[in-house]
Amino acid sequence: MGVDQGTMTSPSLNALLKAAVARTYPEIPTEGRDKVTVLQAVMEAHGWRPVLELGRELRALASHPVLRALVAGPTPRHAVERWTTLERFLHSRHRTQLLSHDLARAQMTLRHAAIDGGAILTVNDLFIWGVLVALLETAGLTALSVTLEPGGEAPMAIHGPALVDETQRLPATTNVATFRWRSGEPLRLHEPAAPREGAPREVRERLEQVMRGDLLHPWTLKETAQRLALSRRGLQRALQQEGTTFSQTLQRVRVGAAHALLADARLTLTDVAFCTGFSDQAHFTRTFRKHNDVPPSALRELVLTRSVTASRSNKFPG
DSSP: OOOOOOTTSHHHHHHHHHHHHHHHOTTSOOTTOOHHHHHHHHHHHHOSHHHHHHHGGGGGGTTSHHHHHHTOSSSHHHHHHHHHHHHHHTTOSEEEEEEEEETTTTEEEEEEEETTSOOOOHHHHHHHHHHHHHHHHHTTOOSOEEEEOOTTSOOEEEESTTOOOTTSOOOSOOSEEEEEOOTTOOOOOOOOOOOOTTOHHHHHHHHHHHHHTOTTSOOOHHHHHHHTTOOHHHHHHHHHHTTOOHHHHHHHHHHHHHHHHTTOTTOOHHHHHHHTTOSSHHHHHHHHHHHHSSOHHHHHHHHHHHHHHHHHHHHSOO
16 A cells, blocks of 8 residues: 655645746646656756755745644744654655754754665755745745755855855755754734633633644643643643543544544545644544544545535535
């Protein structure tokens, strides 16, 4: 059985790429050609810069649940780490590695590598650097710049204010790049109002609110208690009075979010599992079945069938 591929995987980025090429470079054929062949044709005809810009087409999916999940964290590092999680989650042959990160200096250095240790074509590197620029822009960063860091050669700016010559020849290696952004960018932390002392239902509801705000975050009892201005024991006691525990609440919130996403026909089960913070699709299926007595695939089929039936009823009133 093949891997269930999601919206942010190579096939979907390929579709986004082909649509952008057809719109911007109509003389370049895309039908029946893979991503690398199309990108190579673009670079041969128009240079390396358009390849990076085609990666930035990811911004067109800014409202997509997967992209929203990727950028829901508080720092640029979170966005990149979630991207690498998605690559692993979807069994990508290429992985983005975080080599260094300095929030105070507003920069991080990344490597694009093949999991088998092989070489990656320059067009693939440039395309992914463009995708990551789009990801960080969607996360709210401004004044982004990208500089290639080839070993033994001078660094070369390929995006941002330092880019002065788009015809400059690329270095021999393009798989390591440093990203910089405007320092002092605000973090995306939305602290909920502290619940009233002695109000367990309010504590549970505020906890659920915090968890729903970022389902991919690895929530812990200690951290959420601090976010709610409670002691760990105080949070545990309130949840116990509500007949639940911290881990049960987190599972229930994730499964509830999955219910809503299953109605979105754009999403595969892999997409839903990733967006709701499960470690993989098998974990998602086991947990969902435990809470609902049916696998998510069965509920997805029922929800979508009802949606189609309702749509037909609206078109052809009785």
